[in-house]
């Protein structure tokens with residue numbers, strides 16, 4: 001983990017937030033490479049949800065909702081974690097994170113656990129004393145329930161259908177830590193699948209498999225992704241599974257949850273808002289509250305697990321064996337020598353000819369070996385070198401990150417070569 005955290009900072013994947021002020025625990029910024037990789041992930045998720053499946057549409061809801069939403073959802077009452085405090089040093093911890101009943105910092109005695117609400121508060125309004133308490137959303141999915149009726153009325157969708165969303169969530173975690181794993185501000189990707197109660201079994205199984213297949217398609221070690229079935233369930237849930245990444249510092253911790261939510265969410269919001277959130281089947285005229293299968297995953301946790309999964313140390317190099325569609329750059333272009341104008345010029349031409357269609361970077365610093373290692377470390381799948389032969393026959397070498405094998409390709413075939421590689425995945 002320390003090596004990955006250091007690499008992330010050194011190469012511009014992830015920086016600690018507000019570092020010049022000493023940091024801000026539980027908050028991180030994504031740097032130039034990190035934002036590319038994160039956007040790649042979000043695009044892949046979005047495309048897979050909305051293009052590869054029928055009957056799924058997206059929304060992008062507000063972060064702050066009406067405060068009653070969190071009463072209806074149960075968060076104000078029970079979005080809590082057990083907090084203990086050390087009687088000696090007054091450091092606070094999440095009781096269920098501790099292996100022993102003593103302070104991990106000074107060994108002191110701990111208080112009895114008390115429930116601590118992790119919803120983040122803010123206030124709305126401009127007049128002091130008349131401000132209304134509001135909450136930054138503790139989970140992104142609530143906005144989907146709020147917009148269920150709007151989506152139904154403004155589209156021609158019929159049940160079963162899904163609404164998906166990628167968005168920020170905020171939690172005042174007692175012990176943020178483990179880098180991106182437990183933050184106070186993070187991003188979730190959610191699908192809420194609305195169906196007839198009779199279809200729940202079928203769709204629960206369907207989405208469980210689909211989501212696992214999606215994660216497995218992106219990881220270098222798909223066999224490390226496993227299901228964990230929850231034994232302790234929320235009172236409304238019939239079944240719940242986590243997708244976990246095993247053989248890592250985060251064994252037994254979830255990347256995504258697949259939850260059987262039944263009619264809990266729409267019933268509660270119907271009751272609290274006094275609006276009718278039921279559905280009438282246009283053919284059978286049957287009237288019912290749609291049931292929900294939820295898939296709720298963490299963008300940041302996926303990002304972190306992909307780094308853990310792809311990080312490889314070899315004799316002379318560090319390689320991120322990232323899936324090419326996830327890698328920040330797909331191709332790096334180099335002139336063999338930085339001080340030979342004709343090579344540099346040709347390399348710039350190749351770089352510019354690829355730039356509008358493929359995520360490509362240019363590098364002419366140091367020697368060629370160093371440039372390869374530098375690209376391996378950030379997961380760039382292919383490196384293109386312009387050498388003296390290029391000036392004679394218009395071919396370049398393409399080096400593969402994983403095998404380090406090189407092949408010669410004609411410049412006019414280069415764009416199609418990479419596009420074919422990327423679409424074949």
Ligand code: ATP
Pocket residue numbers: 139171173180181182183184185186187188253254255256257296297298299300301302
């Ligand atoms: P955990 O038990 O690990 O706290 P959770 O059960 O509270 O997770 P959910 O409420 O189901 O998590 O949220 C859905 C997803 O959001 C999780 O699978 C995880 O990937 C992500 N997530 C939850 N809390 C955090 C956090 N503090 N930092 C980063 N990602 C998070």
